[in-house]
Amino acid sequence: MKIDGKHFRSIWRMPTGEVQIIDQRWLPHDLRIVTLATRQDFADAIREMWVRGAPLIGATAAYGMAVQMAADPSDDALRETWEILHETRPTAINLKWALDEMTRVLAPLSAGDRAAAAFARADEICEEDVETNRQIGLNGLEIIREIARRKGGGRVNVLTHCNAGWPATVDWGTATSPIYHAVEDGIDVHVFVDETRPRNQGAQLTSWELNSHGVSHDLIVDNAGGHLMQHGEVDLVIVGTDRTTARGDVCNKIGTYLKALAAKANGVPFYVALPSPTIDWTVSDGVKEIPIEERGGEEVTHVQGRDPEGRIISVQISPDGTPARNPAFDVTPAELVTGLITERGVCPATEEGLAAMFPDLKGR
Ligand code: MRU
Numbered sequence: 001m002k003i004d005g006k007h008f009r010s011i012w013r014m015p016t017g018e019v020q021i022i023d024q025r026w027l028p029h030d031l032r033i034v035t036l037a038t039r040q041d042f043a044d045a046i047r048e049m050w051v052r053g054a055p056l057i058g059a060t061a062a063y064g065m066a067v068q069m070a071a072d073p074s075d076d077a078l079r080e081t082w083e084i085l086h087e088t089r090p091t092a093i094n095l096k097w098a099l100d101e102m103t104r105v106l107a108p109l110s111a112g113d114r115a116a117a118a119f120a121r122a123d124e125i126c127e128e129d130v131e132t133n134r135q136i137g138l139n140g141l142e143i144i145r146e147i148a149r150r151k152g153g154g155r156v157n158v159l160t161h162c163n164a165g166w167p168a169t170v171d172w173g174t175a176t177s178p179i180y181h182a183v184e185d186g187i188d189v190h191v192f193v194d195e196t197r198p199r200n201q202g203a204q205l206t207s208w209e210l211n212s213h214g215v216s217h218d219l220i221v222d223n224a225g226g227h228l229m230q231h232g233e234v235d236l237v238i239v240g241t242d243r244t245t246a247r248g249d250v251c252n253k254i255g256t257y258l259k260a261l262a263a264k265a266n267g268v269p270f271y272v273a274l275p276s277p278t279i280d281w282t283v284s285d286g287v288k289e290i291p292i293e294e295r296g297g298e299e300v301t302h303v304q305g306r307d308p309e310g311r312i313i314s315v316q317i318s319p320d321g322t323p324a325r326n327p328a329f330d331v332t333p334a335e336l337v338t339g340l341i342t343e344r345g346v347c348p349a350t351e352e353g354l355a356a357m358f359p360d361l362k363g364r
Contacts, residue, residue, distance in 0.1 A: 012126075
């Protein structure tokens with residue numbers, strides 16, 4: 001997608017081979033591009049959220065493994081790199097998916113062949129992500145089109161949570177892809193952007209990217225969604241996901257569950273944009289089985305912003321020493337989900353629905 005009219009992806013390889021990312025900690029205030037050169041750089045970038053969003057975490061891990069293979073292609077390095085990168089963040093399953101995928105390709109090869117094969121597969125994972133998200137956009141577009149038709153061509157109001165936009169993926173985004181496709185299709189779309197405390201990915205990233213692409217939107221506080229739904233101001237909700245179980249329970253950024261409850265209570269369709277690498281076929285009950293990342297309390301007690309001189313600062317908003325809990329994700333049970341927008345089509349959030357859509361992947 002674009003920043004100031006210039007095409008960008010969230011991760012890329014330079015013609016000289018180095019891997020670069022946008023360091024998302026400083027957005028929307030500063031566009032800082034960094035080169036990740038060592039396995040440790042990649043681990044830090046994922047853990048400290050220079051990159052974030054399930055698909056991008058997976059793509060970054062794939063390149064992290066490739067960079068390590070160029071430095072040391074031994075079996076020990078392959079195993080250790082899987083471990084080091086895997087322990088960076090616990091919830092998004094795309095991380096494990098990408099590391100397993102790299103291991104599947106690399107393990108049978110001789111050490112001398114591994115680096116080139118690793119970069120080739122990591123490049124492919126990125127291209128696959130772009131195409132997957134494009135397809136999710138086209139499939140989600142049909143839902144938005146149908147609502148626009150029902151409203152006689154009137155404005156379609158979409159609520160989204162967190163950032164499941166292009167910075168969370170390699171390109172297009174998952175939840176934003178149907179929105180971008182609808183805008184391209186000439187549909188009048190308006191987006192309500194949840195700020196998404198504590199890290200404010202909605203305020204900092206989603207509103208930034210929608211603004212860059214001229215998509216009509218309002219930033220709202222996390223608690224406003226229910227009110228807007230009650231008053232008929234939201235036609236549908238589309239969110240991303242960090243891990244969706246085989247029966248369709250959806251783990252996503254903290255606060256998603258409350259939006260799903262409000263949507264159910266108000267008869268608002270609640271869709272989840274789901275690329276297949278985000279399905280965890282090994283778990284069923286998301287509430288009991290998905291590990292939820294607990295992050296530091298300072299993300300709750302402080303807020304990052306820009307001061308009048310343009311410096312990026314962190315401001316304390318609670319009394320000194322206030323204890324805080326910071327679960328970063330929650331699970332929306334499948335029965336609250338209207339449908340899963342995948343790259344192959346839209347399916348019900350049920351075991352049967354997912355199995356019918358991905359018969360070749362089920363059981364992995
Ligand atoms: O903690 P983050 O910023 O990595 O969490 C991101 C989200 O929860 C996204 O909504 C999710 O990964 C879907 S991204 C396409």
